[in-house]
Amino acid sequence: MSKLLKNNFFAAIFMTPFIASIFLLNYFWFWFVFSIYILLLGIYLILLTTSGLNHITNRAKRGAIRTIVGIAGIGLIVFFFAVFSPVVFDIGPYLRNEVKVVIGKNIDSSTITTKSKTLWHDIKIQNQNQETIELKSVYAIANYEIRTIRAVYLPHSKYVLVLQVME
Structure with a gap:
């Protein structure tokens, strides 16, 4: 060779x-x-x-x-x-499944919207205690009528593992 x-x-x-x-x-x-x-x-x-x-x-x-x-x-x-x-x-918390969960309203995000879905990059969620948490990841959500978001994320990097739209 x-x-x-x-x-x-x-x-x-x-x-x-x-x-x-x-x-x-x-x-x-x-x-x-x-x-x-x-x-x-x-x-x-x-x-x-x-x-x-x-x-x-x-x-x-x-x-x-x-x-x-x-x-x-x-x-x-x-x-x-x-x-x-x-x-x-975040490797240790990821392997031990020590994740954090936040439920709240989306107050700011960088998104790309197409005809059928929204692609999220950075999300700021305000929970019930009026605390703002900034998370990062890339997720596609097929619902435009977003009221409440539930995010499961890692503690150090704020990397989102699961992002769900709640009614």
């Missing part, structure tokens, strides 16, 4: 779960896999700046690419710790 074919084969095997997890982020384990890939990609880019770009002979171009790749790697690692680190803390 040639070196180029072997490298592309291993890259395809490495990237397949990442690409699959992008399309299935409404499942907790795919969300977790996606976050780990973001961290690994950031670490790889930082390691690439130390020795992986020596084949570029032009020093100015190599310096510019090292700078851009290094900044991208640092950015991905910071993004992981800012956005995805609560997902790591």
Whole structure:
């Protein structure tokens, strides 16, 4: 097997779960896999700046690419710790089924509405005690007449596991 074919084969095997997890982020384990890939990609880019770009002979171009790749790697690692680190803390509660439940009215959300369903991204729910809880996930709801929402979510990341419309 040639070196180029072997490298592309291993890259395809490495990237397949990442690409699959992008399309299935409404499942907790795919969300977790996606976050780990973001961290690994950031670490790889930082390691690439130390020795992986020596084949570029032009020093100015190599310096510019090292700078851009290094900044991208640092950015991905910071993004992981800012956005995805609560997902790591939620593994234990997810496995022990220690979830939180909120029942209340939707007061704010970012949605995409089509003819037959509404796709939710971020949801702010106000419960009976007038507390506002902001949750995140992607869910499709086929009902436009939404009065009360019941959400089952993880405590650290506020990742929604179950979203139900109640009458």
